[in-house]
Amino acid sequence: MSLAGKHILVTAGPTWTAVDRVRVLTSVFSGETGLRIARSFKEQGCKVTLFMGPGRAKFQTSDWTEMNVQQFFYYDDLKDLLEKTDLSQFDAILHSSAVSDFQSSDVYQGKKSSKDGFNIPLIPTEKLVDKIRLATPKSFLVKFKLQVGLSREELHEIALNSLKASNAELIVANNLDEMDGEAHQTYIIDPEGNSIPASTKTDLCDHLITQLRRALD
DSSP, X not given: OOOTTOEEEEEESBOBEESSSSOEEOOXXXXXXXXXXXXXXXXXXXXXXEEEOSOOOOOOHHHHHHSEEEEOOBHHHHHHHHXXXXXXXXXXXXXXXXXXXXXXXXXXXXXOOOTTOOOOOEEEOOOHHHHHHHHOTXXXXXXXXXXXXXXXXXXXXXXXXXXHHHTOSEEEEEXXXXXXXXXXXXXXXXXXXXXXXXXXXXXXXXXXXXXXHHHTO
């Protein structure tokens, strides 16, 4: 089946959470994988919306002209974007953004400075993927799960439990230790526990296209 004309949302890149008015907490992720995924669906003729965080991914002019790109910086920016967007318009949502798991419970409204250092009280953030699922139960949802230093069996188990917790259709599991530029070992897992390995970003995009062609038929 052709994916031409399907409406696809991709979230990508990290989110910031504020420490004070000039400092933020964030992650090392660039958003490059999400951008590559968005481009791959655009090339299939999909109508792609990309919510992109403050990463280092390099855009091309065609990204801006051929996709609906909306930038965000902070966790709350992405949360607001998701809440203000009619998510039910999308046939599929691929939530690859590296969303902050924690935020400060006491953001200082100036600039913290102390030669003795300071502590940052952290509280968990809401799981945005679960808010996506509640907002659009019928859209095909692909969740992403990254872990560090686990065996493949441990990664698979954690990812499968995460998929079921969010009631997603697929989850992309990856281990930071197996990511190096284009080399990007991932596992696309379905609710039955079936796993499709992909060893590069290109492989991942190709497998996701194949899976969505089948699902949206």
